Amino acid sequence: MTITEVHAPNPAAGDADRPIGYGRIQRKEDPRFVRGKGHYVDDIVLPGMLHGAILRSPVAHARLVSIDTSRALAHPGVVAVITGQDLLGLKLAWAPTLSADVQAVLVTDKVRFQGQEVAFVIAEDRYAARDALELIDVDYDVLTPVIDARHALDPGAPVIRDEIEGRTDNHIFDWEAGNAAETDAVFASADVIVKQEIVYPRSHPAPMETCGAVADFEPIEGALTLYETSQAPHAHRTLFAIVSGIPEHKIRIVSPDIGGGFGNKVGIYPGYILAVVGSIVTGRPVKWVEDRSENLMSTSFARDYIMQGEIAATKEGKILALRTNVLADHGAFNATAQPTKYPAGFFHIFTGSYDLEAAHCKVTGVYTNKAPGGVAYACSFRVTEAVLLVERMVDILARKLEMDPAELRLKNLIKPEQFPYKNKTGWEYDSGNYERALRLSMEMAGYDELRREQKEKRARGELMGIGISFFTETVGAGPRKHMDIVGLGMADGAELRIHPTGKAVVRISVQSQGQGHETTFAQIVAEEIGIPPEDIDVVHGDTDQTPFGLGTYGSRSTPVSGAAVALVARKVREKAKFIAAAMLETRPEDLEWEKGRWFVKGDPSVGKTMAEIAMGAHGTVTLPEGIDGNLDAEVTYDPPNLTFPFGAYICVVDIDPGTGHVKVRRFIAVDDCGTRINPMIIEGQVHGGLTDGVGMALMQFIEFDESGNNLGGSFMDYLIPTAMEVPNWETGFTVTPSPHHPIGAKGVGESATVGSPPAILNAVVDALAPLGVTHMDMPCTPARVWAAMQGRATPPI
Amino acid sequence: MQISMTVNGDEITREIEPRVLLVHFIRDDLRLTGTHWGCDTSNCGTCVVLMDGVPVKSCTVLAAMADGRAITTVEGLASGTTLDPVQQGFMEEHGLQCGFCTPGMMLTARALLDQNPHPDDTEIREAISGQICRCTGYATIVRSVKWAADHPAVEEIAGEEVPA
Numbered sequence: 030m031t032i033t034e035v036h037a038p039n040p041a042a043g044d045a046d047r048p049i050g051y052g053r054i055q056r057k058e059d060p061r062f063v064r065g066k067g068h069y070v071d072d073i074v075l076p077g078m079l080h081g082a083i084l085r086s087p088v089a090h091a092r093l094v095s096i097d098t099s100r101a102l103a104h105p106g107v108v109a110v111i112t113g114q115d116l117l118g119l120k121l122a123w124a125p126t127l128s129a130d131v132q133a134v135l136v137t138d139k140v141r142f143q144g145q146e147v148a149f150v151i152a153e154d155r156y157a158a159r160d161a162l163e164l165i166d167v168d169y170d171v172l173t174p175v176i177d178a179r180h181a182l183d184p185g186a187p188v189i190r191d192e193i194e195g196r197t198d199n200h201i202f203d204w205e206a207g208n209a210a211e212t213d214a215v216f217a218s219a220d221v222i223v224k225q226e227i228v229y230p231r232s233h234p235a236p237m238e239t240c241g242a243v244a245d246f247e248p249i250e251g252a253l254t255l256y257e258t259s260q261a262p263h264a265h266r267t268l269f270a271i272v273s274g275i276p277e278h279k280i281r282i283v284s285p286d287i288g289g290g291f292g293n294k295v296g297i298y299p300g301y302i303l304a305v306v307g308s309i310v311t312g313r314p315v316k317w318v319e320d321r322s323e324n325l326m327s328t329s330f331a332r333d334y335i336m337q338g339e340i341a342a343t344k345e346g347k348i349l350a351l352r353t354n355v356l357a358d359h360g361a362f363n364a365t366a367q368p369t370k371y372p373a374g375f376f377h378i379f380t381g382s383y384d385l386e387a388a389h390c391k392v393t394g395v396y397t398n399k400a401p402g403g404v405a406y407a408c409s410f411r412v413t414e415a416v417l418l419v420e421r422m423v424d425i426l427a428r429k430l431e432m433d434p435a436e437l438r439l440k441n442l443i444k445p446e447q448f449p450y451k452n453k454t455g456w457e458y459d460s461g462n463y464e465r466a467l468r469l470s471m472e473m474a475g476y477d478e479l480r481r482e483q484k485e486k487r488a489r490g491e492l493m494g495i496g497i498s499f500f501t502e503t504v505g506a507g508p509r510k511h512m513d514i515v516g517l518g519m520a521d522g523a524e525l526r527i528h529p530t531g532k533a534v535v536r537i538s539v540q541s542q543g544q545g546h547e548t549t550f551a552q553i554v555a556e557e558i559g560i561p562p563e564d565i566d567v568v569h570g571d572t573d574q575t576p577f578g579l580g581t582y583g584s585r586s587t588p589v590s591g592a593a594v595a596l597v598a599r600k601v602r603e604k605a606k607f608i609a610a611a612m613l614e615t616r617p618e619d620l621e622w623e624k625g626r627w628f629v630k631g632d633p634s635v636g637k638t639m640a641e642i643a644m645g646a647h648g649t650v651t652l653p654e655g656i657d658g659n660l661d662a663e664v665t666y667d668p669p670n671l672t673f674p675f676g677a678y679i680c681v682v683d684i685d686p687g688t689g690h691v692k693v694r695r696f697i698a699v700d701d702c703g704t705r706i707n708p709m710i711i712e713g714q715v716h717g718g719l720t721d722g723v724g725m726a727l728m729q730f731i732e733f734d735e736s737g738n739n740l741g742g743s744f745m746d747y748l749i750p751t752a753m754e755v756p757n758w759e760t761g762f763t764v765t766p767s768p769h770h771p772i773g774a775k776g777v778g779e780s781a782t783v784g785s786p787p788a789i790l791n792a793v794v795d796a797l798a799p800l801g802v803t804h805m806d807m808p809c810t811p812a813r814v815w816a817a818m819q820g821r822a823t824p825p826i
Numbered sequence: 827m828q829i830s831m832t833v834n835g836d837e838i839t840r841e842i843e844p845r846v847l848l849v850h851f852i853r854d855d856l857r858l859t860g861t862h863w864g865c866d867t868s869n870c871g872t873c874v875v876l877m878d879g880v881p882v883k884s885c886t887v888l889a890a891m892a893d894g895r896a897i898t899t900v901e902g903l904a905s906g907t908t909l910d911p912v913q914q915g916f917m918e919e920h921g922l923q924c925g926f927c928t929p930g931m932m933l934t935a936r937a938l939l940d941q942n943p944h945p946d947d948t949e950i951r952e953a954i955s956g957q958i959c960r961c962t963g964y965a966t967i968v969r970s971v972k973w974a975a976d977h978p979a980v981e982e983i984a985g986e987e988v989p990a
C-alpha cells in the first residue's frame with residue numbers, strides 16, 4: 030500500500046511550503062536523539078545521588094495492621110526507609126489531587142488499590158534499594174474490594190474512602206449538560222429510537238519512558254531542584270510549593286527530554302513527592318524511576334466509562350437527539366486532570382459532528398478499588414469517550430434504518446454555512462467543512478468499490494468490515510474565565526528575544542514529549558518575523574527559564590502556546606518598525622513589511638532587515654520615545670474559545686472466521702487541524718494516534734479480577750501494537766483555519782487517538798453483521814470477537 | 827567479578843556484581859545513556875544493542891555474558907561526525923518523535939541492512955517487531971530504514987554539530 034497525501038486545496042489556508050517558516054523541515058531536536066544524546070530523567074546523575082524504590086501493596090483493599098522496616102534498614106547500602114507514619118509527622122501523608130480530592134502519598138490507614146505506595150526505600154544504588162523492598166514486613170487485614178463500578182453505589186458496598194468524615198458511599202459526583210426535558214420531548218415524538226450500552230474499557234497511556242524524578246534539595250538556600258517527567262512543569266511548581274511549603278521562588282522544576290507522555294505525565298505522583306522528601310531527609314539528591322509494572326498499575330489510567338446511549342431519528346434518517354447516562358470509574362482517589370468546572374472533562378461534546386435538535390448527558394463518578402487518574406491517554410479531556418459514543422450510536426442507527434453509514438452521516442453533518450455552530454450542550458464550534466473531509470476520505474478509500482468487494486466476500490462467507498468515524502474535537506483549553514486547573518487559569522506565556530546579531534530565542538511555557546516543539550515553535554516565529562527557523566532557539570521545560578503556563582496536554586500546545594508565540598513575534602515585529610523608522614529617519618507609518626524586513630513604502634531598496642534592526646536596537650541609534658533598547662517582547666495568551674479540529678476516518682478489517690483474529694487491512698485518515706505548520710510532524714502525530722487506536726480497539730486493556738488484581742500490569746499482558754499489527758497509514762487532509770486563532774491552527778496531537786477507535790470498532794461490528802452481531806465492546810481481541818461470533822458478546826467489565 | 831569487552835571499538839575492563847544486567851552496566855557504569863530501558867519483561871526493545879553485530883535486548887543479558895564480546899550502542903553508530911545512513915534516514919523520514927525507542931530501532935535496522943541491504947516493508951516490520959514505539963505508528967520508521975537502504979554511503983553530513 031502506498032502512502033497517500035491528498036490535499037483538498039483551500040487558497041485561504043497557509044499550507045504551501047514557503048521559503049521561511051511553515052512547511053516540511055527536518056526537526057531541530059533530531060540530531061541529538063539519533064546520536065543517543067537525548068537527556069531523559071533517568072540519564073541524570075548528580076554527585077552523591079541516592080536511589081529510591083517504592084514498596085507497593087499486593088492487595089487492592091486492606092487495613093494496614095503493621096509495618097516493620099528494621100530488616101530493610103539493616104541491609105547494606107540502605108540509607109533510609111520512609112513510611113506513611115513518617116509522612117504524617119511531616120504533614121505530607123496526603124497530597125491534593127488535580128480534582129479537589131486528596132491522594133495518599135504512602136498508606137497510613139488502608140490500602141485502596143493494588144500497587145498503592147506503602148513505603149519508600151532510599152539506598153546507595155538501585156539494586157540495593159530493590160533488595161531492601163523484599164525485607165520490609167507488612168501485615169495487611171484484607172477487606173472486600175469494590176471492583177465493578179456498576180456495584181460501587183449498591184447499598185452496603187464497602188466504603189472505600191472511609192477516612193473522610195461522614196462518608197457512607199462511593200459516590201463522587203453527578204454532572205450534566207444539555208437540556209433533559211427538551212431531549213425527552215424530542216425522543217417522545219421520534220419515529221426511531223435505538224439504545225445501546227457502550228463500554229470504553231480501562232486503558233493506560235504507557236509511554237516508552239516510565240515516570241521518574243531526581244530531587245535535589247539544597248538546605249542552606251532552602252531550594253529545591255526537581256528534574257521530573259512532567260508535561261506541565263509550571264503547574265507542578267505551584268503545586269509543589271503548596272504541598273511542601275517550600276516557597277515557589279525556591280523551586281525549580283526541570284522537565285528534560287520526555288520519552289512520550291500522552292497524558293501519563295500530567296499528574297503529580299507519590300513517587301515524585303517521595304523523591305523530594307527523600308532528598309530533604311537524607312540531604313542528598315534522590316532519584317526515583319518507576320519500572321513498567323509500577324507505571325501500568327499505579328499511574329494515571331484512561332477511559333473506564335460505561336455509557337448508556339440513546340439516539341432518536343426520523344425514519345428518513347434525520348438524527349434528532351442524543352442522550353446518555355454514564356457511569357465513570359475514577360478509581361480510589363479522584364485524581365483526574367481536567368478543568369475545575371468539568372468533572373467529566375469535555376465529554377459533553379458527545380453530540381459530535383451532527384446538527385441535532387436536542388441533547389442531554391449525565392455523568393456519575395464513583396470510587397472503586399483501582400488505581401486513580403482518569404483523564405489521560407491523548408483523550409482531549411474525555412472527547413475520546415464522547416466520540417466513541419456518538420459514532421457507535423450513529424452506526425447502530427444506520428443498521429436499524431438499513432442505511433449506509435456514510436450516507437447517514439452525510440445527511441446529518443453540520444453544514445459549512447452553519448459555522449460558528451452552537452451545539453446543544455454549550456459549545457461553539459469555530460469552523461468546519463465536514464462533508465468535504467468525509468467525501469475526500471471516501472474517495473481515497475474507494476468506498477463504493479470496498480462495499481462491492483465486501484458484498485462478494487460476504488457471499489463467500491468471508492468476514493470483511495468497513496468502519497467509518499467522523500469526529501469533532503474540542504481542544505486548546507481554554508478561556509481563563511471558564512477553565513482552570515486547581516485554580517490556575519489555562520493561559521500560556523511566551524517570551525521572544527532577538528539578539529544583537531539577529532538570532533533569536535523564544536521561551537515557551539509548554540513542554541514537548543516528542544511533539545517537536547523546538548521545530549514548530551521556531552517555524553511560527555520564523556513565519557512572523559522572517560528569521561529562518563535554524564536561527565531561533567526554543568527553550569522549554571525549565572521553570573527558571575520560561576514564562577508561566579499550564580503545559581502540554583489536551584492538544585493545547587499549538588492552539589494556546591502557538592498563539593502566544595505568534596503574538597509575541599508580531600509584537601517584536603511591530604517594535605522593529607519603530608526602530609527601523611528611527612534608523613531610516615522616517616515615520617513608522619511610512620514603512621511596509623515583507624518577510625524579514627521593513628522598507629520604505631514605494632522605495633523597496635531603502636529598508637532594514639531584522640538583523641540590522643536588532644543591532645540598531647541594542648546599539649547607539651536614538652530610539653523613539655517609549656521604545657526600550659532591545660528587541661524583546663512577552664505575551665500571555667488567553668484563548669477566546671477552544672478550537673475544533675475534525676476528521677473523517679475509514680477502516681477496513683478482515684476477520685479470520687476460524688479464530689476471531691482481526692486484521693486491520695487499510696486505514697484512511699483525513700484530518701483537518703486548520704493551518705498546518707509542519708506537515709511532516711502533523712503526519713507523524715496522526716500515525717501515532719492511529720496506532721493508539723488499534724491498540725485500544727483490538728489489544729490494550731487494563732482488566733481486574735474480582736479480588737482487584739490488575740491483569741494488565743506488564744507488557745506481557747497489556748498488549749501494545751507492534752509494526753506487525755498496523756497497516757501503512759493512508760493520510761490526507763483538508764484545511765479549514767480557525768477564525769479566532771492568530772495563525773488559524775487548531776492542534777492535532779490527539780485527533781487520531783480520539784477518532785480512530787470507533788472506526789476500527791465499527792469495522793469489526795460491520796464484519797460480524799452477517800452473524801447477527803449489532804455491537805461488541807472493545808478490545809476486540811480474538812477471544813472476545815470469537816465470543817461475539819457465538820452470540821456471547823459481553824462488556825469487558 | 828571482572829569482565830572485559832569491546833564497546834563501540836574501545837576495550838574496557840570493569841569489576842562488577844555478577845547479577846548486573848548489561849543495560850545497567852552500559853548506562854550506569856559506562857555512562858552511555860543512549861541505551862534505554864522501558865519494561866520488565868523483555869517486550870519493548872528500547873534496550874537493544876548489538877552484540878557481535880546481532881541485536882540483543884540488553885535488559886535480558888547479564889553484563890557477565892558480554893565478557894569477551896563486541897558491543898555496539900547508539901553512540902557507536904556514527905563514525906566521527908559522519909552519521910550512519912540509518913541515523914540520517916530517521917531524520918529524513920521522521921522516524922522518531924520522543925526519541926526513546928529510537929536507539930534500539932536504529933541498531934536493529936543497522937543489523938538488518940548488514941544482512942539484507944534491500945529489505946522490503948514486511949522484512950523491515952518483522953525485524954523491528956520485537957520493539958515498541960508509542961509515538962510514530964511505525965510507517966515512518968519503515969520509510970527511514972528504506973531511506974538508509976537507498977543511501978548506503980553517505981560520506982559527509984553537512985552542518986551537523988554534535989550537541990554537548
Ligand code: FES
Nearest residue numbers: 864865870871885
Ligand atoms: S527494557 Fe524492554 S525489552 Fe529490554
Ligand code: FES
Nearest residue numbers: 923927959960961
Ligand atoms: S519515538 Fe517515542 S517511542 Fe518511538
